[in-house]
Amino acid sequence: MEARRKFSVKAFIKANGVPIMFFILCGLGVLASGKPIGFLMQEAIGRMARNSFLVLSLVVPIVAGLGLNFAIVLGAMAGQAGLIAVAAAKIRGLMGLFTAILVAFPLALLLGWTAGTIMNKAKGREMIAGMILGFFMNGVYMLVFLFGAGTVLPIKDPAMILPQGYGLRNTVDLQVIKWSLDNLLKVRIGPVSLPLATFAASALLSWGIVKLFSTKLGQDMRAVGQDLRIAEVAGIKVDRTRMIAMLLSTVLGSIGQIIFLQNIGTLNVYDSHGQTATFAIAALLVGGATVTKATVGQALLGTFMFHLLFIVSPYAGQNLLGSAMVGEYFRAFIAYAVIAFSLALHSLQRSRMAVRR
Amino acid sequence: MSAKERVLKTVSDLGLPRLTVILFLIALFVLGAVRGVPVVDLISNSIGRFAMNAMLTLSMVPAIQCGIGPNFGLPVGIIAGLLGLVISMEFGLTGFTGLFTAMALGILLGVVFGVLYGHLLNRVKGQEMMVGTYVGFAIVSGMCMFWLLMPFKNPRLIWTLGGEGLRVTISLSDFFSNVLDNLLAIRVGTFRFPTGLVLFIAAVAVLYRLFEYSRLGTAMDLAGQNEQFARAAGISVEKMRVAGTALSTAMGALGIVLYAQSYGFVQLYTAPLMMAFPAVAAVLIGGATPRTASISNAIIGTLMFQTLLAITVPVTQSVIGGDISEIVRLIVSNGMVIYALTRGQGGGNNGS
Numbered sequence: 001m002e003a004r005r006k007f008s009v010k011a012f013i014k015a016n017g018v019p020i021m022f023f024i025l026c027g028l029g030v031l032a033s034g035k036p037i038g039f040l041m042q043e044a045i046g047r048m049a050r051n052s053f054l055v056l057s058l059v060v061p062i063v064a065g066l067g068l069n070f071a072i073v074l075g076a077m078a079g080q081a082g083l084i085a086v087a088a089a090k091i092r093g094l095m096g097l098f099t100a101i102l103v104a105f106p107l108a109l110l111l112g113w114t115a116g117t118i119m120n121k122a123k124g125r126e127m128i129a130g131m132i133l134g135f136f137m138n139g140v141y142m143l144v145f146l147f148g149a150g151t152v153l154p155i156k157d158p159a160m161i162l163p164q165g166y167g168l169r170n171t172v173d174l175q176v177i178k179w180s181l182d183n184l185l186k187v188r189i190g191p192v193s194l195p196l197a198t199f200a201a202s203a204l205l206s207w208g209i210v211k212l213f214s215t216k217l218g219q220d221m222r223a224v225g226q227d228l229r230i231a232e233v234a235g236i237k238v239d240r241t242r243m244i245a246m247l248l249s250t251v252l253g254s255i256g257q258i259i260f261l262q263n264i265g266t267l268n269v270y271d272s273h274g275q276t277a278t279f280a281i282a283a284l285l286v287g288g289a290t291v292t293k294a295t296v297g298q299a300l301l302g303t304f305m306f307h308l309l310f311i312v313s314p315y316a317g318q319n320l321l322g323s324a325m326v327g328e329y330f331r332a333f334i335a336y337a338v339i340a341f342s343l344a345l346h347s348l349q350r351s352r353m354a355v356r357r
Numbered sequence: 358m359s360a361k362e363r364v365l366k367t368v369s370d371l372g373l374p375r376l377t378v379i380l381f382l383i384a385l386f387v388l389g390a391v392r393g394v395p396v397v398d399l400i401s402n403s404i405g406r407f408a409m410n411a412m413l414t415l416s417m418v419p420a421i422q423c424g425i426g427p428n429f430g431l432p433v434g435i436i437a438g439l440l441g442l443v444i445s446m447e448f449g450l451t452g453f454t455g456l457f458t459a460m461a462l463g464i465l466l467g468v469v470f471g472v473l474y475g476h477l478l479n480r481v482k483g484q485e486m487m488v489g490t491y492v493g494f495a496i497v498s499g500m501c502m503f504w505l506l507m508p509f510k511n512p513r514l515i516w517t518l519g520g521e522g523l524r525v526t527i528s529l530s531d532f533f534s535n536v537l538d539n540l541l542a543i544r545v546g547t548f549r550f551p552t553g554l555v556l557f558i559a560a561v562a563v564l565y566r567l568f569e570y571s572r573l574g575t576a577m578d579l580a581g582q583n584e585q586f587a588r589a590a591g592i593s594v595e596k597m598r599v600a601g602t603a604l605s606t607a608m609g610a611l612g613i614v615l616y617a618q619s620y621g622f623v624q625l626y627t628a629p630l631m632m633a634f635p636a637v638a639a640v641l642i643g644g645a646t647p648r649t650a651s652i653s654n655a656i657i658g659t660l661m662f663q664t665l666l667a668i669t670v671p672v673t674q675s676v677i678g679g680d681i682s683e684i685v686r687l688i689v690s691n692g693m694v695i696y697a698l699t700r701g702q703g704g705g706n707n708g709s
Contacts, residue, residue: 128490139687139688329498336498
């Protein structure tokens with residue numbers, strides 16, 4: 001009995017190595033930062049509210065076998081296009097938020113279709129294709145908003161357009177929809193205020209994802225994710241299923257970016273989407289997800305821990321090494337390293353399995 | 358073969374993206390000439406940028422040949438080269454002494470890093486590009502802390518007042534900026550040809566061609582072309598992949614030293630983060646695929662890609678009055694990579 005118990009503890013640690021390591025890292029970071037827990041919780045909860053939707057939008061493609069969706073940037077771009085439209089038309093509050101989602105929707109579908117088509121042609125290298133596609137679309141995005149805004153797109157507001165008469169300025173003020181979701185239902189518990197409406201959106205999405213996987217479509221996705229060939233033989237339309245997963249992820253990503261930016265309050269037109277994929281993916285992996293397995297719980301846990309570490313590392317760097325910059329470089333390093341580690345681990349396990357076969 | 362068939366064959370051999378780049382280049386040159394942009398300057402500028410970047414692109418060739426695909430982990434080599442540069446500068450070495458010390462240190466560290474990195478890539482077959490990209494990102498951001506915390510003392514390298522660690526950009530003008538460029542350089546009016554650097558790159562290219570005919574070179578190529586066949590011929594595929602990766606990483610280190618001496622500045626911290634992508638794009642534009650590459654692919658590709666970037670700025674500036682070079686760079690280079698990734702099936706390890 002004792003031996004069996006010991007074995008299971010070992011197995012638990014082995015199966016959850018990344019989250020456990022991160023939990024310890026977070027704990028040390030919190031101690032080293034020397035900040036009161038209340039302050040840290042407030043910050044972490046605020047960041048969790050605005051980021052968890054984006055992280056959750058990565059779950060479906062992983063289950064469908066497309067790996068970590070680096071093309072989520074495309075969804076973010078669609079969301080930002082929606083926000084730019086709302087800011088130009090000056091539609092306020094919740095109405096503005098929904099208009100932004102509505103404008104972003106067809107764009108996200110189009111971009112998601114592009115990503116899906118490319119990934120179906122690049123099976124086995126979906127992740128690198130998705131990442132490069134993100135860079136490529138960033139070029140298109142810049143072309144549209146640097147040269148299209150004010151010429152083709154009817155944006156006239158001099159606060160948004162560069163002095164030359166066309167092209168969007170670097171920052172767009174999102175005052176019209178700032179905190180429209182966060183402030184809808186805010187509850188204070190001690191020193192911490194909870195934006196319940198924003199959490200409700202994430203909760204709704206979590207519920208939706210869980211429900212999806214109990215439907216026929218969700219089961220198909222699982223089958224495709226486990227083995228393409230077997231799914232094909234079983235009569236599942238593989239390419240179509242993968243395409244649906246990409247469309248879903250991109251549309252959800254656009255909504256996620258809108259939720260994220262309604263909290264931030266300003267849009268850095270050419271910059272806000274730059275790190276979206278890296279940070280969302282790193283957060284998901286921190287929660288214990290892998291290239292082939294992800295759950296809603298891992299997404300939420302990962303978002304919380306990743307962002308807690310994000311908050312404490314500059315303070316910890318300041319206290320331990322006398323430099324806040326070290327902490328900032330450290331958190332960028334952690335984000336990249338956790339992705340590199342997970343990718344390597346995944347390929348390692350797969351090649352071991354291939355040898356066993 | 359009729360003329361029409363010949364044209365069609367050329368088009369399909371070149372591939373649509375490559376043809377687009379060529380046509381775009383021609384159009385830009387014509388447009389520039391019509392708009393009165395000094396064509397001599399354009400050519401001089403293109404050659405300068407070509408020489409600056411050629412070695413970084415050449416480093417892709419051994420990587421592709423040994424079977425790891427385009428080396429997205431190029432920053433590993435770049436970091437080695439940067440370490441060589443700052444160590445050489447820390448000792449206050451100038452002129453050719455400084456440059457060659459930086460090169461030697463960079464190549465040495467590049468081989469060491471490359472062997473380690475090659476062993477990692479052997480364990481992640483089939484995902485080398487993705488793992489390489491993020492290993493590169495992680496090393497660059499990890500090194501940011503190193504640049505900040507290491508006790509460098511030379512006042513020309515560190516912030517004099519109020520800052521901590523090495524400077525973000527260090528000028529090479531007191532050390533060895535342009536020493537190789539200016540060696541035997543040809544100057545006619547505004548036209549400038551960096552003879553020394555071009556000769557150096559040509560020498561490396563010739564050496565590499567000779568290496569390709571050597572036992573190791575052919576074995577490495579075979580390992581990349583067909584693993585099973587190579588194994589049957591008694592070649593250790595794993596060893597060849599490590600050798601190719603180490604060679605690529607060392608060439609990347611050499612590449613950044615040449616780049617810095619030509620540019621006149623050493624850029625630390627996050628500057629190397631995205632440097633793999635233009636090199637990957639250039640070799641693909643030159644006609645390489647993720648499975649096959651040659652020295653000429655790298656040379657032609659760099660020439661085309663850098664010429665495109667060099668002439669986009671002045672020409673589009675004169676036509677529409679705005680700078681679209683960044684946009685052209687993003688669309689052309691990444692478009693090329695996507696095209697290469699979506700064509701044909703890659704290694705036998707793909708798919709689940």
